[in-house]
Amino acid sequence: MKKTRLMTLGFVATLIGATFALSTNLNAQTGVSEESRLSALAKFTKVLGTVEQYYVDDITFNEIITKSIEGLLSNLDAHSGFLDQKKFKDMKVQTDGExxxxxxxxxxxxxxxxxxxxxxxxxxxxxxxxxxxxxxxxxxxxxxxxxxxxxxxxxxxxxxxxxxxxxxxxxxxxxxxxxxxxxxIKINSVYTKTFENENLLYLRITSFDKNVVEKTKEALSKHRSVNGIIMDLRNNPGGLLDQAVNLTDLFVSEGIIVSQKGRVKGEDQDYTASKRTTITNVPMVVLLNGGSASASEIVGGALQDHKRAIVVGEKTFGKGSVQVILPVGNEEALRLTIARYYLPSGRTIQAVGVTPDIIVHPGNVPAPETDYSIKENDLKLHLTSELEKLAAEQKMAPKKKTDESVISAKQLYGDIQLKSAVDIVKVLSITKPKH
CATH class of the missing domain: 2.30.42.10 (PDZ domain)
Known part of the structure; x- marks a missing residue:
């Protein structure tokens, strides 16, 4: 046992020595001296050896190393982690298939x-x-x-x-x-509707998968003559960064959309808008709430900062960090937070979220407690026979089929956030200068 342990510790020393050699170029950046780094690594070596020798249950050296890595990453932040063989495989399934x-x-x-x-x-x-x-x-x-x-x-x-x-x-x-x-789980990430008696487009984006931008382009090409757009990102948990950037680029013609800033300055990046990709400049309202996170916060926050849209709803979740998958061999990987997102104004999303321009909590549009009014049938001389005739005709008439692509007035009054968005975009369309 002693010989095995000494061999194991020798391997650890070799591993740490290699790690130390690879990381010496960071010493100048971090201000950490070689002496303090070696001292810390020696402490880690001692802990590994002590656990292997004295822990109550029989535990392999590989398990000790894996648990050490897991503990390190889970204590960095909630989104970093170690993907062992099973987790790495599950992640690929989630990314590539159903x-x-x-x-x-x-x-x-x-x-x-x-x-x-x-x-x-x-x-x-x-x-x-x-x-x-x-x-x-x-x-x-x-x-x-x-x-x-x-x-x-x-x-x-x-x-x-x-x-x-x-x-x-x-x-x-x-x-x-x-x-x-x-x-x-099959997700219809983009769908559109129109409003009853209103020349407005309702654009609902449920998540940011690889099809969002193309589907949005198709929707906008079909509704070129609308007076305004309501983009609904409520309960949108996010997704692909490039889709968030390119979606925003459809509505913004210039300037920064989002910046990625981390510890390694060479990895910092600004994502900017291009005039040639802009499709429309009609008035917009974006709906956000506490379930809007990550990519949806980038879109809503960028459109807000560029004064391109009025944001309505509730404060968002506040997930504005960047994770990358770094393979460790062929079957394992690290998911590591390497940067944070910053909106065009320079404000961060992480743990802060996006605050709407107009805060509206969910619910129905308030209505009077009674809809009492004097009608013809309340009068003494009401035309009973005519009313009975009308009722019979209505009963015989075929029922109208509900158009799922149109938001009715009744549906609109059941969603005060959406009703507020419609009212705001109508005002914007009236006050917007005509070119």
């Missing part, structure tokens, strides 16, 4: 596993999960000290299998329990 899941995006807020947003028309959405819900348990397993990767791994599974989430929700006296059946 998978069984709930259709829910989660993040860490104040140390608690929190729902950023349920994705529209997925099992989580249909079950009634909401942005801001805190996940207390997944099946019978507590989420206390659980990483995001572990939580996602538990929630993902074979389609048509059940999972039980225990949720803490603001305003509820006790935890809520949701039994949800996993399904193949």
């Amino acid at each position: 998978f069984g899941g709930l259709g829910i995006t989660v993040g860490m807020r104040d140390g608690a596993l929190t729902v950023i947003a349920p994705i529209e028309d997925t099992p989580a959405d249909k079950a009634g999960l909401k942005s801001g819900d805190i996940v207390l348990r997944i099946d019978e397993q507590s989420t206390l000290n659980m990483t995001i990767d572990e939580a996602v791994g538990l929630m993902r599974g074979k389609p048509q299998t059940d999972i039980v989430l225990t949720i803490v929700r603001e305003g509820e006296a006790k935890p809520l329990t949701f039994k949800i059946t996993r399904d193949i």
